[in-house]
Amino acid sequence: MTKRVAIAGFLHETNTFAPTPARCTNFEQGGGYLPLSRGSEIIERCGGVNLGISGFVDYARRAGWELVPLLWTGAIPSAHVEKDAFERIAGEIEDRLRKAGQIDGLLLDLHGAMVAEHLDDGEGELLARLRAVVGPSVPIAASLDLHGNVTRQMVDEADVLVAFRTYPHVDMAETGERAAEQLERLMARGRPFAKAFRQLPFLIPIPWQCTMIEPAGSLYREVAETEGGAVSSASILMGFPAADFEDCLPSVLAYADTQEAADAAADELERSFLDRENRFSGKAWEPGEAVAEAMRLASGATRPVIIADTQDNPGAGGDSDTTGMLRALIAAQATNAAIGLIVDAQSAMLAHAAGEGAEVELALGGKSNIPGNAPLTGRFRVEKLSDGRFKATGPYYGGADMNLGPSACLSIDGIKIVVASYKAQMADREMYRFVGIQPEEQAILVNKSSVHFRADFEPIAETILVATAPGPMALDPADLPFTRLKTGTRLSPGGSAFAAKEATRRVG
Structure with missing residues (x-):
């Protein structure tokens, strides 16, 4: 007999020390995830993408399940999820589940570290609400991020929680399949x-x-x-x-x-x-020291030296707009160097207004009020413009359609900067290429990421250094x-x- 399984997702990793909350608009846009999707849109959009929901769908097709897609959404890490955003999204998932009719199982694509303005345990609360809808006998399985902060309520309300095993998270879709397999076992055994x-x-x-x-x-x-x-x-x-x-x-x-x-x-x-x-320890460098070491290594290298700007990692709640590492590159007179992403919608707009080849006075980045950080004021050359839309090709984003909004490659003192309007972690080489920078040809790359960039960049890296410029995510x-x-x-x-x-x- 065909199993009828409802699927949904609500993902956010919350840095309670970060400067900017997650609003409804962030979940609608997605920031490297799929945009907010309802019903059949979920199935249409998730194919071939490295996400838990994609693994759910692939497994279900092989198993011959009837899928009931509810709602799927995710926002890039930030400060707390606003109460309005949490209640709207959780409420809609709950309502759609209530209207779905009889189901044999429920599969949820979650992160595991969501904190809302009014709730410490976002996933525990969501699971409790959905459990109240389906009752005690319908099994609930969920895929979780490796970085989940699991609570007793999450364990009690779900029948099985299945977490990623890789960081960089190249196994998100695979984990979705493993969660679906566990749900199938639960449905077959008829007991927890x-x-x-x-x-x-x-x-x-x-x-x-x-x-x-x-x-x-x-x-x-x-x-x-x-x-x-x-x-x-x-x-x-x-x-x-x-x-x-x-x-x-x-x-x-x-x-x-x-x-x-x-x-x-x-x-x-x-x-x-x-x-x-x-x-669990390693070497970290101050910004100037990191650039000096990168320049020393690059002088005899045939591949880029990569510096991780870990404390402004947007994958951990940063706004991806601090200028500490850019200032260090300029101060050291680094050559053949590029940095990305710096997220500054206003500067991107001014670059588009000026046009390719123009020079424009900007106060770039530094708008998140991070101690020790400020905008970098100077005269920048507009090297290339983009609408911010491209397909990621590396193993982390896994074929996702990216939309970074109006974007540009700017340069100052010969250093190239990827400037975007929307936040996303620099974890794919296409995030340089879409504005005309060939990452393999750079001597030094500064990536606003902690680890996920390694999946696509380590194969081209001479070496990787971790730097601690001021930012909201302390190493x-x-x-x-x-x-x-x-x-x-x-x-x-x-x-x-x-x-x-x-x-x-x-x-x-």
């Missing part, structure tokens, strides 16, 4: 899995969570090896270490035929995770002004523990 949930007591800097390096690489191989026999699904989530609430923590999940098997799997993965705690979580973490949480691997009295002192 036993669940085990563990939270780890330390926060991990984003750049050192990368699964292309150690210790995360081998840790995630263990996750895959855990599955089999009585264990149906296992996940490790690194957590998103910039959310000021108690459940901002890494976690382990296991689902099995018996509670004993689930607990044993979760305990073993927890031990492996804890054993690696002090290995070390210990530098963030937390007030509400769980007491005893280590603020970095092997670091000092958070205490309530420390929080009181910080806000007093």
Whole structure:
């Protein structure tokens, strides 16, 4: 008998320290995701794209399910989701589910680290509302980002949560398929899995969570090896270490035929995770030092030296408009260098008004009021203009149709700058090419990204440096002004523990 499965998605990674909230317009536009899609639009738009929802659809077609697409939306990471945006979107998903009629299962594409203005646990609240609609007997499965901050409510309300295993997230669609497979098992068995949930007591800097390096690489191989026999699904989530609430923590999940098997799997993965705690570290450079080292390396290199501007990563809540690394390039008189993206709609508009080949006075970037940052005022040459529409070709965005709004390649002192109107993480080489910059031909590239850029840029990189120019996403979580973490949480691997009295002192 054909299974009737409803699918939906609501994704946001919330940096509670970031300067700009997520509004309805951000979810409508998508910012590197699909634009907000309803009903059949979801099926039409998600094909061949690296997203969990795409994996749902591919699996469903093979399984012969009847899909009931509800609503799918995602916004690029930022500060809190505005109350109005959360309630509109969650309310519409709930309403469409209520009108969908009888279903055999519900598949949700979620992030796992959403904080709204009025709710710490966005996904837990959404799952609870949808559970109330479908009742206790309809299984709910959800795919999650590797950076999810999983809560007890999320675990209790969903029958299975399945997380990415790669960072850069090149397995988003694959994870959607794995979540759909777990839903099929639940529908076939007619009863829930036993669940085990563990939270780890330390926060991990984003750049050192990368699964292309150690210790995360081998840790995630263990996750895959855990599955089999009585264990149906296992996940490790690194957590998103910039959310000021108690459940901002890494976690382990296991689902099995018996509670004993689930607990044993979760305990073993927890031990492996804890054993690696002090290995989550790496070298970071001040802006001037990073550029000097890049220039030294580039003098004898045949491929670009890439600098990650990690603290203004729009994939972690930055506005992608700080100018610290651009100033460092100019001060060092770097040559054959490019930086992207700097998001500044006003400057892009003025460049379009001036036209290609013109010179224009601008106060570029620096409009997010980040301490230690300011607009860069100068005379820029307009090298090339674009409407901001192109198809990403790298493995992270995975064929997505991008829309960065009116965009331009500007230059100052020979340094090329990708300027866009809409925010998206610099994680695809096409994000240089669409304004005429060939990334492979540059000596130095500065990418506003922490890790995702590695998927498409590492194959062309001489080496990669991590730089810490001023920005809203501190590389070390210990530098963030937390007030509400769980007491005893280590603020970095092997670091000092958070205490309530420390929080009181910080806000007093």
